[in-house]
Each structure stands twice: as C-alpha cells, then as structure tokens.
Amino acid sequence: xxEAGKFLIYCLERYRYRYGLSAAAVQTLFEKxxxxxxxxxxxxxxxxVGEQYLLDDLHSFITNQA
Numbered sequence: 364x365x366e367a368g369k370f371l372i373y374c375l376e377r378y379r380y381r382y383g384l385s386a387a388a389v390q391t392l393f394e395k396x397x398x399x400x401x402x403x404x405x406x407x408x409x410x411x412v413g414e415q416y417l418l419d420d421l422h423s424f425i426t427n428q429a
Contacts, residue, residue, distance in 0.1 A: 367406040374402050374409075374421060381418050396428035 379389045393399040401424055402409060409417060 366410075367403050370406055370410050371399060371402045374417065377414060377418060378421055382422075392425065396425045398425055398428070 375386065375389050375393060378384070378393075379386055382389075384392075393402075398421060402421070409420070412420070
C-alpha cells in the first residue's frame with residue numbers, strides 16, 4: 364500500500380474517533396463528498412500538518428461539499 368493510501372486510512376480513523384462515527388459511515392461520507400480523493404490528491408501537503416488542523420480541514424471540506 365502506498366504512503367498516501369496509509370495516510371487516507373489514518374484520516375478515516377481519526378475523523379471517525381473525533382466525530383463518533385462508524386468506520387463504514389466515514390468511508391461512505393469520504394467517498395460521497397470526494398474527501399478520499401482530496402486526501403490522496405493533497406497528500407504531500409496534508410501529511411505535514413498537525414492532527415487538529417487536518418481534522419478541521421477535512422470537516423470544512425466535507426461541509427462545503429454536502
């Protein structure tokens with residue numbers, strides 16, 4: 364698995380724990396909103412930021428896509 368793929372899984376798990384969602388719900392949400400592709404496409408920048416910033420950025424992205 365690529366580093367970007369591993370990072371996507373990390374993002375899914377951290378988002379899940381922060382918002383109290385199931386893994387399946389987060390996976391569906393990420394796929395529906397294109398967040399999975401956003402994470403993979405922006406891996407180089409996103410993997411350098413802190414967890415709080417990352418989760419806030421993902422939540423903002425999801426909110427703007429819905």
